Amino acid sequence: MLSSPTVRTSLIFLAIALVGLLFADIAITASNPWRDLGNFFLGIVTPNFFSSEGLMTALLRTVAFAFVGVALGGVVGFLLALVYRSLPVRMFCAFVRAIHELFWALIFLQFFGFHPLTGVLAIAIPYAGIFAKVYSEILEEADPEPGRVLPPGTGNITAFLYTRIPDCWVKMRTYTAYRLECGLRSSAILGFVGLPTLGFYLEASFSQGLYSDAGAMLILFYVLIATMPLWVRPKLLPVYILGAPFFLGEGLPIVWGNLQRFFTEDIVPAPLRNGEGLAGLTPWLSDLMVNEAMPGIWHTIVLTQIALVATGIISLLAFPLISNHFGGPIRRNAGHVALVIARSTPEYILAYILLQLWGPSMLPAVVALALHNGGIIGHLIGRQTNSIKLRADAITGFNRYSWELVPRVYRSFLAFLFYRWEIIMRETAILGILGIYTLGFYVDSAIQNIRFDRAMVLILVTALLNIGVDALGRYIRRKLALQTMPTC
Amino acid sequence: MSGFDLSGLTASFSGKRVIGPLSLQVNPGDKIALVGKSGAGKSTLIRLIHERVNRDSSLVPQDLGLVNALSVFHNVFMGQLDKHTTWYNTVTLARPFAKDRTEVTALLQSLGMKEKLWTPTASLSGGQRQRVAIARALYRNAAVLLADEPVSALDGPMANSVMTLLRDRFSTSIIALHDVELALSYCTRIVGIQDGQVALDQPSEGLTSSDIMSLY
Numbered sequence: 001m002l003s004s005p006t007v008r009t010s011l012i013f014l015a016i017a018l019v020g021l022l023f024a025d026i027a028i029t030a031s032n033p034w035r036d037l038g039n040f041f042l043g044i045v046t047p048n049f050f051s052s053e054g055l056m057t058a059l060l061r062t063v064a065f066a067f068v069g070v071a072l073g074g075v076v077g078f079l080l081a082l083v084y085r086s087l088p089v090r091m092f093c094a095f096v097r098a099i100h101e102l103f104w105a106l107i108f109l110q111f112f113g114f115h116p117l118t119g120v121l122a123i124a125i126p127y128a129g130i131f132a133k134v135y136s137e138i139l140e141e142a143d144p145e146p147g148r149v150l151p152p153g154t155g156n157i158t159a160f161l162y163t164r165i166p167d168c169w170v171k172m173r174t175y176t177a178y179r180l181e182c183g184l185r186s187s188a189i190l191g192f193v194g195l196p197t198l199g200f201y202l203e204a205s206f207s208q209g210l211y212s213d214a215g216a217m218l219i220l221f222y223v224l225i226a227t228m229p230l231w232v233r234p235k236l237l238p239v240y241i242l243g244a245p246f247f248l249g250e251g252l253p254i255v256w257g258n259l260q261r262f263f264t265e266d267i268v269p270a271p272l273r274n275g276e277g278l279a280g281l282t283p284w285l286s287d288l289m290v291n292e293a294m295p296g297i298w299h300t301i302v303l304t305q306i307a308l309v310a311t312g313i314i315s316l317l318a319f320p321l322i323s324n325h326f327g328g329p330i331r332r333n334a335g336h337v338a339l340v341i342a343r344s345t346p347e348y349i350l351a352y353i354l355l356q357l358w359g360p361s362m363l364p365a366v367v368a369l370a371l372h373n374g375g376i377i378g379h380l381i382g383r384q385t386n387s388i389k390l391r392a393d394a395i396t397g398f399n400r401y402s403w404e405l406v407p408r409v410y411r412s413f414l415a416f417l418f419y420r421w422e423i424i425m426r427e428t429a430i431l432g433i434l435g436i437y438t439l440g441f442y443v444d445s446a447i448q449n450i451r452f453d454r455a456m457v458l459i460l461v462t463a464l465l466n467i468g469v470d471a472l473g474r475y476i477r478r479k480l481a482l483q484t485m486p487t488c
Numbered sequence: 489m490s491g492f493d494l495s496g497l498t499a500s501f502s503g504k505r506v507i508g509p510l511s512l513q514v515n516p517g518d519k520i521a522l523v524g525k526s527g528a529g530k531s532t533l534i535r536l537i538h539e540r541v542n543r544d545s546s547l548v549p550q551d552l553g554l555v556n557a558l559s560v561f562h563n564v565f566m567g568q569l570d571k572h573t574t575w576y577n578t579v580t581l582a583r584p585f586a587k588d589r590t591e592v593t594a595l596l597q598s599l600g601m602k603e604k605l606w607t608p609t610a611s612l613s614g615g616q617r618q619r620v621a622i623a624r625a626l627y628r629n630a631a632v633l634l635a636d637e638p639v640s641a642l643d644g645p646m647a648n649s650v651m652t653l654l655r656d657r658f659s660t661s662i663i664a665l666h667d668v669e670l671a672l673s674y675c676t677r678i679v680g681i682q683d684g685q686v687a688l689d690q691p692s693e694g695l696t697s698s699d700i701m702s703l704y
Contacts, residue, residue, distance in 0.1 A: 146566070149553035151628060152542050153570035158577040162566055166557035 005480055006414055010312075017309035020302045025437075026366070029359030036357040043211025044218065051213045054201055059220055060247050062197040065116075065190065066183035067244035069123025074176055076124065077131020084136035097129030098422075098466035100430040101186045102348070103440075103459050105193050106447055111262040113255065116248035119195045123186050127179065134175055142167040177232060181225060185346040188221060192348065192433070196249050202349065206356055214353075218345070225344045266452040273453070288454055292446075293461045296432070296439035300465065303362055303438055304425040307369035311424065312417050314374025315381060318342075319409070320401055322382035325390065339382070342375025347427050348434075355434050365431045365438075369424055377416045381409050415482035422470040429462045439465070492541055499532045499684075507532050507684040514662065519655060521671035521692070522664040524681035525704045530664040533681065534636045537662060541632060546625035546658070548635035552617055556610035560601070563609050563620050564592045567628035595623050598653060600646065614641040622650060626657055633661035639670070668697045 030036060049055070083089050105122035112118045146163040191199025198217055205213040232240075265273060271280030320326050321335025347368045354364030385405050394404055432440025439462045446455035477483075498508040507529045514520065522530045531550055538547055546567070547553075554563050562581065565588060569577055580588065589605075596602045599619045604612065609620055618641045625633060633654060639647040647667075651674040654661060665671045671678060672692050680688030680703045687703055 143553075143555075145549065145551055145553040146555045149547055149549060149624075150566065151568065151570040155569075155574045155577075157574045158569050158572075161578060161581055162558070162562070162569060163555055166555050166562075169557055 006410060009476065009480060010414070013305070013312075014309055017306045020305045024302050024306055024362050024366075026363045027359075027361040028363060029361055030357060033358045039209075040211050040214075040353065040357060043213075044215040046212050047216035047219050048210075048212035049216045049220070051210065051216070055213070055217060055220070057249075058191070058196065058198050058201045058217070059224065061195075061249055062184060062187045062191075062221075063224070064244040064247035064249075065119045065123065065195070065197055066180060066187040067240050068120045068248065069187065070127055070176075070180050070183035071241045071244075072120065072124035073127030074131050074179070076128040078135055080128060080132035081135035081139060084132055089132070093129040093132045094467055094470070095129070095463055097126045097133070098426070098463040098470070099126060099459060100426050100440075100462075101126055102189065102193060102430050102433065103443065103462070105190050105195065106443070106455075107459070109193060110266065110447070110452060111254075111259040113252050113258065114194060115251045115254045117254070118251075119187070119190050119197070120248070122190060123183055127183065127186075131176075131179070135172060138168045138171045138175070139164055141171075177228075180232065181228060181344075184221075184225060185344070189346045189348040192352070196251075199349065203352070206353070218349075222341060222344050226340055262452070266450075267456045269453045269457075270451070285457075288457055292442040292454070293439075293458060295437060296429075296442045296458065297461065297465060299362075299436070300425065300429050300432075300438040300462075303365055303369075303431075303436070304421075304428045304469075306362070307366050307373075307424050307428060308417065308421055310366055310370035311373040311377065311420065312413070314370045315377035315413060315417070316406070318374055318378030319382040319385065320405075322379065323385040323405065325385060325388070325400060325405060335382075339375045339379045342371050343379060345372060347372040348430065351431050351434055360435050362436055365428065365434075365436050368431075369427060373420050373424055377413065377420065380416055381413050384409055384412060411480070411482055414480065415477055418473045418477050418482065421473040422466055425469050426466050429465070494537060494540060497533065497536045497540075499529070499536055505684065507536065510684065510686055512537075512679065512686065512689075514660065516660055517676075518660055518662075519658075519674070519676045520662045521675035521678050522662060522681055523666070523668060523671055523678060523700055523703060524687070526666070528681045528703075529684045530681055531636050534634050534662065534664055538634050541634075544630055545632040545634045546628040546630040548621050548625045548633075548638045550636040552621040554609045554617060554620060557608060559606045559608055560596065560604050560612070560620050560623075561589070561592050561606060564595065564623045564627050567624040567626075592623075592627065595626055599623055599650065615643070615646070618642060619646075619650065622654070626653070629657075631658070631660060633658035633663065635661070635663045637664055637666065640666070668700050671700070672697060 080089055080093060084093070101122050104125055105118060108118040108121055142164045146167075147159060150159055150163065188198040191197040191201065192203055194200060198221060202214055202217050205211070205217065269281060269284060271277070271284045274280070318335075318339060322332055322339060324332075350368035350372055351365050354368055358364050385408075388405070388408055390400075390404055394400060429439040432438035432442065433444045435441065439458060443455050443458045443462070446452070446458060492514050493511075494514065495511040496508070497510045497512070499506050510533070522533060524530055534549075538545060555566070561584060565580060565584070572580075579585075593602055593605060596605060599622065601616055601619055604616060609617055612620065618638065622638055625635065635654070638654065639650050642650060647670065651670055654663070655674050661675075663675065672695060675692055678688060678690055678692050678695055678700065679686060680700060682703055688700070
């Protein structure tokens with residue numbers, strides 16, 4: 001078995017994670033974590049839907065920001081997909097999608113303030129980069145044969161509309177709908193930086209210990225996502241998209257002076273701003289690198305590698321929950337609910353909750369990342385096992401799991417895992433805002449101290465790190481000949 | 489013009505010559521059947537000829553080139569996309585014009601599948617899909633037909649009526665056929681391909697199926 005490249009790769013990653021554990025700060029520091037956890041679950045089972053009128057508004061705003069952001073990102077992404085062959089476009093898209101929605105929000109907050117535009121652009125910009133990549137991949141996969149049979153002299157637009165779009169339509173629609181679900185999650189967590197969406201009210205309820213209010217909010221969010229097939233209908237989409245901009249809220253007016261100041265002063269590196277010239281830039285940059293970027297990168301990588309392996313373990317444990325190859329409709333229904341909850345809860349919210357309950361360390365982040373991503377991969381793999389036909393006399397129980405199913409799905413499991421590697425790293429960096437020493441922590445501190453020049457450099461470093469891991473993940477998938485459809 | 493002189497046709501796959509060098513004189517009014525065992529290079533030859541005479545030919549490739557998500561009507565209409573403006577084609581995608589609908593319906597009636605006009609081609613059977621590709625070639629209405637096994641998925645009577653239609657609607661045609669009887673009854677000239685070379689080129693009159701069998 002050791003000769004199999006997939007097993008060897010898995011073991012190498014397992015070993016890296018174990019070494020990482022030696023350096024990681026894994027602890028429960030809260031004085032009474034289990035009582036807090038108990039109170040939280042008590043809050044979930046005794047939700048209070050009527051405590052404040054703010055709850056419904058927050059839900060509405062969450063949906064509105066998601067629709068406007070995803071629609072704008074989708075349109076721009078589609079246009080970029082048409083010219084995706086050009087290298088500068090590809091680099092631009094890779095760059096904008098390597099920066100997390102929350103980082104974009106933090107940047108826009110500095111010059112647009114709490115204007116709806118901040119939230120809309122924070123979703124639309126990274127999503128445009130992702131849409132461009134995925135749409136262009138879908139368009140590439142279209143059957144080229146009909147195009148060859150077209151009468152010569154057919155116009156480019158006509159040819160595109162007749163031979164590409166119809167072939168790709170279903171895939172593009174499915175992916176866009178899926179992306180809208182991601183958009184709802186992104187929109188919800190934008191509340192954590194002060195926009196009027198769910199995260200804002202969740203943070204407020206938590207800080208006051210109002211667990212029943214927080215529980216109600218989470219339950220409504222799950223219902224919102226689970227019922228998407230019912231209320232997101234093709235015929236209603238134009239209504240939603242045209243209506244959504246009117247429900248973003250007023251926010252605060254944009255002060256245009258801030259915009260100018262941000263670009264001409266705030267983000268100019270301090271030594272240049274103070275007239276020290278290029279000579280002052282080197283010590284400034286090396287100080288930033290040694291004291292902030294390097295520790296940030298180190299912690300981000302350690303946490304990412306541990307979370308990646310934990311995600312893999314959770315996925316492999318979770319997929320039998322929804323697989324038809326094991327008995328019991330009750331188990332399957334409960335399994336579906338558990339996985340829906342795990343994958344609908346943004347890792348940021350999970351990490352926030354666990355951090356409140358367990359106190360600051362890397363542990364809440366690892367558990368949050370593993371539960372969320374493990375829920376997604378477990379769901380996909382579980383569904384995949386349902387299309388496997390076992391022979392009638394196939395062995396049952398744990399042997400069925402280990403001999404019949406895991407070997408069959410292991411390659412696609414690895415494909416999904418390596419696909420999500422970059423996503424896990426992007427999230428790991430952002431979790432720093434919650435107080436874990438990943439890159440997000442240093443970005444957030446720089447912004448708190450109004451040192452936007454440093455924040456921008458650190459965001460740039462984060463983006464480059466993500467692009468690097470993305471490339472490495474793709475290299476490994478290609479080496480192992482693993483294929484996968486995109487997940488968010 | 490519907491006759492042409494093809495010379496120096498060659499094709500290689502991964503460095504190995506599969507066709508030619510080969511020359512073929514096609515006269516106006518020729519109805520040529522390309523015969524030969526599978527792998528002899530018939531499909532490659534059809535493709536090469538199509539590259540040479542693109543503008544003037546209606547093509548039925550072996551894998552049909554249908555857009556599965558579009559209806560039968562739209563797939564047939566694609567044969568004349570070059571004859572209309574972009575906006576006309578775009579409107580047609582959403583709502584076809586009555587004139588085109590009538591034309592395409594009549595064409596499909598002659599192929600025995602009028603009732604499938606609005607069915608997506610993805611949900612058709614193999615034989616029906618083949619007839620959609622043939623309808624597209626007929627609708628294209630070029631002077632020359634280039635077809636690669638156009639009736640391979642059709643049953644006997646249907647194959648005969650489609651071959652009749654193709655013979656009557658195109659003055660010049662080059663059709664790759666594995667069915668020797670069909671080749672003899674619907675074509676005026678038989679070209680046998682063997683190892684990428686022309687091994688036989690004679691009028692079908694006077695040929696019998698056993699003469700052709702030597703190629704296989």
